[in-house]
Amino acid sequence: MAAGKKAANRYYSGPPSDHFDGTLFFNPGGRMPGRFMDLLRWQFNGQRSKWPAASPSPFAQARPAAKVEGSSLTVTMVGHASLLVQTAGLNILTDPVWSQRASPFSFAGPRRVNAPGIAFADLPPIDLVLVSHNHYDHLDIATLKQLKAVHDPLVVTPLGNDAIIAAAIPGMRLSAHDWGDRVDRDGVAIHVEPAHHWSARGGRDRRMALWAGFIIETPGTKIYFAGDTGFHDGINYRLMAEKHGGFRLAILPIGAYEPRWFMAPQHQNPREAVQGMKLSNTAFAAGCHWGTFQLTDEPIDEPARKLAEALVAEDIPGNRFRAMRPGEAWDVPDITASR
Numbered sequence: 297m298a299a300g301k302k303a304a305n306r307y308y309s310g311p312p313s314d315h316f317d318g319t320l321f322f323n324p325g326g327r328m329p330g331r332f333m334d335l336l337r338w339q340f341n342g343q344r345s346k347w348p349a350a351s352p353s354p355f356a357q358a359r360p361a362a363k364v365e366g367s368s369l370t371v372t373m374v375g376h377a378s379l380l381v382q383t384a385g386l387n388i389l390t391d392p393v394w395s396q397r398a399s400p401f402s403f404a405g406p407r408r409v410n411a412p413g414i415a416f417a418d419l420p421p422i423d424l425v426l427v428s429h430n431h432y433d434h435l436d437i438a439t440l441k442q443l444k445a446v447h448d449p450l451v452v453t454p455l456g457n458d459a460i461i462a463a464a465i466p467g468m469r470l471s472a473h474d475w476g477d478r479v480d481r482d483g484v485a486i487h488v489e490p491a492h493h494w495s496a497r498g499g500r501d502r503r504m505a506l507w508a509g510f511i512i513e514t515p516g517t518k519i520y521f522a523g524d525t526g527f528h529d530g531i532n533y534r535l536m537a538e539k540h541g542g543f544r545l546a547i548l549p550i551g552a553y554e555p556r557w558f559m560a561p562q563h564q565n566p567r568e569a570v571q572g573m574k575l576s577n578t579a580f581a582a583g584c585h586w587g588t589f590q591l592t593d594e595p596i597d598e599p600a601r602k603l604a605e606a607l608v609a610e611d612i613p614g615n616r617f618r619a620m621r622p623g624e625a626w627d628v629p630d631i632t633a634s635r
Contacts, residue, residue, distance in 0.1 A: 367516030428523030456505030551586025
């Protein structure tokens, strides 16, 4: 039986844990994605907003510095969940996607409505790449191939995703980890932490690879990249505050949340993102996962509007949580500036 279970998972084989049953990963005490009939009910609900074919960013494409040294911190939005984080002399990319579509196909699937906020040729030398899970809007093989060829970064990712990348990109430097693991590189620690989500590249590999968020810990600062996540009653946010004490910056998803009956387990909304900011003891937050690929029903500009409303309701200054747009670069203040 054990051998059969191992063979059933094409990406990962390992002992059971509180989030792995020996075959598939799951959210402890949480919810799984909806069933196929739920998917059809959503797809045919007639409530999908019409996005424009093109929605250019108000910011020009950025040309980042080669490095940002010491405790200074600059974050630049590429688009969706792809951001460039620069601090402590390291250049780190989150869930890099430069492709035109978030899809296994070049001719179908969600198409980007704005150009990447940094032209690929203008990237500084990339040291680390954080890949949170294997959905196509987060794990893009074409972009990773380009990064391998030009920058040869180390890719840190949750269990099982390394098998997907290695099969497509031989020789890519990979470091695969479970929740709670730590990776040390040049004085910076990367912590792999829980997120409430799921995974799949097709119809027969659901939950065979793990999903996660990440903490970037330098001698002078802590940054939380939550990956793709549902709010999950704030459980993981409280855990991050208890474990890490708080954050100078959190990169939090604010889009792809409607309809709530279907999306709540996997995508938080702006109000929940603000609650997550508070629960995780975060000074500043960068809103991502909105405005580039239409994945769900809400209008393209609604996440930014709803975020502004949620900040007002919580009496949080708007400059502490930005709904970032492609090309926007933010020199994030010291944590004391939020007080």
